[in-house]
Amino acid sequence: xxxxxxxxxxxxxxxxxxxxxxxxxxxxxxxxxxxxxxxxxxxxxxxxxxxxxxxxxxxxxxxxxxxxxxxxxxxxxxxxxxxxxxxxxxxxxxxxxxxxxxxxxxxxxxxxxxxxxxxxxxxxxxxxxxxxxxxxxxxxxxxxxxxxxxxxxxxxxxxxxxxxxxxxxxxxxxxxxxxxxxxxxxxxxxxxxxxxxxxxxxxxxxxxxxxxxxxxxxxxxxxxxxxxxxxxxxxxxxxxxxxxxxxxxxxxxxxxxxxxxxxxxxxxxxxxxxxx
Amino acid sequence: xxxxxxxxxxxxxxxxxxxxxxxxxxxxxxxxxxxxxxxxxxxxxxxxxxxxxxxxxxxxxxxxxxxxxxxxxxxxxxxxxxxxxxxxxxxxxxxxxxxxxxxxxxxxxxxxxxxxxxxxxxxxxxxxxxxxxxxxxxxxxxxxxxxxxxxxxxxxxxxxxxxxxxxxxxxxxxxxxxxxxxxxxxxxxxxxxxxxxxxxxxxxxxxxxxxxxxxxxxxxxxxxxxxxxxxxxxxxxxxxxxxxxxxxxxxxxxxxxxxxxxxxxxxxxxxxxxxxxxxxxxxxxxxxxxxxxxxxxxxxxxxxxxxxxxxxxxxxxxxxx
Numbered sequence: 001x002x003x004x005x006x007x008x009x010x011x012x013x014x015x016x017x018x019x020x021x022x023x024x025x026x027x028x029x030x031x032x033x034x035x036x037x038x039x040x041x042x043x044x045x046x047x048x049x050x051x052x053x054x055x056x057x058x059x060x061x062x063x064x065x066x067x068x069x070x071x072x073x074x075x076x077x078x079x080x081x082x083x084x085x086x087x088x089x090x091x092x093x094x095x096x097x098x099x100x101x102x103x104x105x106x107x108x109x110x111x112x113x114x115x116x117x118x119x120x121x122x123x124x125x126x127x128x129x130x131x132x133x134x135x136x137x138x139x140x141x142x143x144x145x146x147x148x149x150x151x152x153x154x155x156x157x158x159x160x161x162x163x164x165x166x167x168x169x170x171x172x173x174x175x176x177x178x179x180x181x182x183x184x185x186x187x188x189x190x191x192x193x194x195x196x197x198x199x200x201x202x203x204x205x206x207x208x209x210x211x212x213x214x215x216x217x218x219x220x221x222x223x224x225x226x227x228x229x230x231x232x233x234x235x236x237x238x239x240x241x242x243x244x245x246x247x248x249x250x251x252x253x254x255x256x257x258x259x260x261x262x263x264x265x266x267x268x269x270x271x272x273x274x275x276x
Numbered sequence: 277x278x279x280x281x282x283x284x285x286x287x288x289x290x291x292x293x294x295x296x297x298x299x300x301x302x303x304x305x306x307x308x309x310x311x312x313x314x315x316x317x318x319x320x321x322x323x324x325x326x327x328x329x330x331x332x333x334x335x336x337x338x339x340x341x342x343x344x345x346x347x348x349x350x351x352x353x354x355x356x357x358x359x360x361x362x363x364x365x366x367x368x369x370x371x372x373x374x375x376x377x378x379x380x381x382x383x384x385x386x387x388x389x390x391x392x393x394x395x396x397x398x399x400x401x402x403x404x405x406x407x408x409x410x411x412x413x414x415x416x417x418x419x420x421x422x423x424x425x426x427x428x429x430x431x432x433x434x435x436x437x438x439x440x441x442x443x444x445x446x447x448x449x450x451x452x453x454x455x456x457x458x459x460x461x462x463x464x465x466x467x468x469x470x471x472x473x474x475x476x477x478x479x480x481x482x483x484x485x486x487x488x489x490x491x492x493x494x495x496x497x498x499x500x501x502x503x504x505x506x507x508x509x510x511x512x513x514x515x516x517x518x519x520x521x522x523x524x525x526x527x528x529x530x531x532x533x534x535x536x537x538x539x540x541x542x543x544x545x546x547x548x549x550x551x552x553x554x555x556x557x558x559x560x561x562x563x564x565x566x567x568x569x570x571x572x573x574x575x576x577x578x579x580x581x582x583x584x585x586x587x588x589x590x591x592x593x594x595x596x597x
Contacts, residue, residue: 006345027393028342139366177436178367184339184393185366199469204435207309207466208337229490232310234338235346240495268490 006235009153009189012050013043015254016213019230019239024211027187028234029180031206033194034215039226039247040193041065043215044155045074045081046251047191052083056152059085059145061138063161066090077249087145089133089162134166135175139182146186154183158193159205176204210234215245218267225264228254242268281507282424282460285323286316288525289484292501292510297482299423301505302454304430304477306465307486312497312518313464314338315350316486317426319522320462322352324424331424332358332383332416334409336432339363340389350522355387360416361394362409364436365401377404378411406437406446410453417457425459430476431466444475451479481505486516499525 008023017023024030034040041064048058062070067086074081142154156162163172183190196214197203206212211233218225226245230238242265245254260268281296290296297303305313321331333354335343340361347354360383380402416422427433430447438446454461465476467485477483482504488497497516501509515526 136367173435174364174367177364177432181364181396182366185395187393197468200472202431202435202466202468207429207431210338210342212309229495234314235342235349237349242490242494262492265490265492 010050010054011043012046012053013252013254015243015245015256016228016252018256019228019243019254020233021237021239024189025235026189027184028210029183029190029192029208031192031194031209031212032215033196033206033212033231035196035217038196038215038217039245039252040215041070041157042247043213043252044157044191044193045070045079045084048084048153048155049079049081051153057085057149058083058153059087059149059151059155061087061089061142061154061156063089063133063156063165064158077251079251085149085151087141089138089141133162134169135162135172135179136166136170138162139175139179142179142182142186146188151186151188153190154188155191156193158195160193160195173204177208180205180208216242216268218264220261220263220267225261225267227260227264227268283323283327284316285319286523286525288514288516288527289499289523291527292499292514292525293482293484293504294508294510297460298506299460300455300458301481302451302461302463302479303482303484304463304465304480305484305486306467306471306477306502308467308469308488311486311488312516312523313466313486314343314428315347315518316484316523317428317462317464318343318347318352318354321357321424321426322354322522325357329423330358330420332360332422332426333386334360334362334413334425334427336362336427336436337429339393340386341391341393344386344389345391350520352522355385357386358383358420358422359386359389360412361389362404362412363394364404365396368396368401375402376408377402378408378415381412383412383416404437406433406450409433409437410450413453413457417459422459425454425457425461427461427463429464429466431464434476447475448479451476477503482507487513 007026008017008020009026010017010023011020032040032043044060048060051058060067060070067088067090070086071081138156145151159176163176166172166175180190180192192205192209194203194205197206209232212231214229214231216227216229218227226247227242228245229242230240239256242260243254243256244258244260244264245252279299281290281293282299283290283296284293305316307313318333321333324331333340333343340359340363343359344354361381362377413425433450434443434447454463463476463480465474480503483502485500485502486497487499488495490496497518498513499516500513501511510527517524517526
C-alpha cells in the first residue's frame with residue numbers, strides 16, 4: 001500500500017510519524033486510547049503544539065481537567081502552550097446547575113487562549129449558568145467556534161468523560177456519530193482521547209474513527225514500561241510492531257527502529273486476547 | 277451443491293470455503309477494528325465487477341469519498357461500482373424537519389463520488405433509519421439486478437439506525453429482506469476485543485472471522501471460517517495478510533504450525549485450559565456455530581486444542597443459541 005496522494009499531518013512525535021508512514025491523513029478523526037497515566041493528554045498537547053509551530057490554528061476541548069491546570073502542568077515542563085486555544089467544557093459546580101437551553105450553553109462558554117486562563121479561572125457568568133455538558137451541546141459549541149476560526153487541529157480530551165456526562169440525557173451512540181461526522185465535515189484533523197475500553201464493549205468512537213493509536217503502560221519487573229501500537233489506520237500502510245515510547249519533559253518520544261523488550265512483549269501478549 | 281459458488285476474490289479464502297460462497301445468501305465478515313473487513317468487502321465486489329456482475333456497496337460508517345481514496349492504494353478502480361451513501365448527516369438538534377434518505381439520496385457510481393466529504397445541508401438534514409435503507413435496497417433491486425452487495429457495517433446499522441428496543445427484531449427482518457432479494461451479501465460486523473455471540477452472526481448463513489494479534493513478529497493476522505451452512509469448509513486458523521493486492525490468505529501453512537514458542541497462541545491455549553479466564557471460556561462455548569446447524573466435517577489431523585474446543589462447544593450446544 002502506498003501513501004498515495006493523501007496529505008499527511010505530523011503528530012509532533014517523529015517516531016510515531018515514522019510508524020504512520022508520514023503522519024495522520026488530514027481532515028479525518030482519530031482515536032488515542034490508553035489507560036490513565038499512559039500519556040494521552042500529553043500526546044494531545046504535543047499534537048496541537050506541533051500545529052501551532054507550523055502556523056496552524058489548534059483547539060483543545062478540555063473536559064477532564066480545567067484549562068488552568070493543564071497550563072500549569074505543561075508550563076512545569078517548560079512548554080509554551082500559550083497559542084493553543086482552549087474550549088473549556090470542564091463541568092464546574094454541576095451540582096448547583098440550573099438547566100439552560102443548548103443555545104445558551106453554546107453562548108456561555110467561550111474559547112480563550114490558554115495563556116488567558118487565570119489560575120482560578122472560573123468566571124462569574126459561568127458559575128451562575130453552570131450549564132450541563134453533553135455531546136450535543138459540545139457539537140453546537142464547536143460549530144459556533146469553527147464558524148469564526150478555521151482550525152486545522154482539534155483534540156477532545158476526553159470523550160470517555162463526555163459520554164459519562166451525557167448519560168441519560170441523550171442517545172450517546174448517535175450523538176457521537178454526529179459529532180465525528182461534524183468534525184470530518186469541518187475538515188479538521190481530530191484526536192479523540194478515550195480511556196482504554198472494556199474489551200467486551202464496542203465503543204462507537206473507536207469503530208467510527210479512521211485510526212487508533214494505543215498507548216500502553218505496563219509494570220515490567222519493577223519499572224513502568226511504555227510502548228505504542230497502531231491498532232488501525234485506514235487508507236495507509238503502517239508499522240505493525242509495538243514500539244518503545246518514553247514520557248519525559250520533552251514530551252513523548254517513540255523509537256520506531258527499536259523493538260520492545262521480550263519481557264514487555266510477553267505482558268502485551270497476555271493482554272492480547274484471542275480473536276482480537 | 278448444484279449451484280456454482282460465488283468467488284470471494286480473496287486468494288486462499290475460496291479454498292477455505294470449499295470453492296466460495298453459496299449464491300443468494302447472506303454472510304458475515306467479523307473482526308475487531310482494523311482487521312480488514314472493509315478491504316475484504318471491497319475486494320469481494322471488485323471480483324464481481326471484473327466478472328461483469330452488478331455490485332453495490334452500502335456505506336454506513338466511512339464516507340464514500342474516503343473509501344474511494346483509501347482503495348486507490350491497492351490500485352483498485354471502484355469507478356464502475358455502485359455506492360449508496362447511507363452515512364448520517366450531522367444532527368442539528370433542533371426542530372427543523374428531517375427528510376427521508378430514500379427520497380433524498382440516490383445510488384450512484386463510485387466515479388461520481390467527490391474527493392471531499394459530502395456536506396450536511398444547512399436545512400433539514402436527512403434521516404437514515406433501517407426502514408429507509410431497506411426501502412432504498414428494494415427499489416434498487418427492482419431497477420437493476422445486482423448479484424453482490426456489501427453492507428459496511430451492519431454494526432453501524434444496528435448502533436445508529438435502530439432503536440435499542442427493536443435491535444434484535446429489526447436485525448432478523450433485515451436478514452429476511454436480504455434473503456428475499458436473492459443477492460449474495462457480505463455484511464461486516466465489528467467485534468469488541470472479547471467477542472460475544474450476537475443476533476447478526478446467528479442469523480447469517482456463514483461467518484468469516486478476521487483475527488489480529490501481536491506476537492514476537494509484530495501484528496499478525498489470521499482468518500477462520502466460524503460457520504458455513506450447507507457447505508464443507510476449512511476449520512483451521514489460516515494466516516492472512518493485507519498486501520498491495522488486498523487481502524491474501526495463505527492456505528499452505530496453518531498458523532499454528534508456524535508459530536514459535538513465544539507465540540500468543542501458546543498463551544491462548546494456556547488461557548483456554550485455565551478455569552480462571554471465564555470470559556474467554558464463555559466466548560468459546562458460545563461460539564456462534566452450534567454443531568447441529570453446522571455441517572462441519574472435522575478433519576482428522578486437527579490439533580488437540582481444536583478437539584477440546586469442539587468438545588466444549590458440543591457440551592453446551594443445546595443452550596448456546
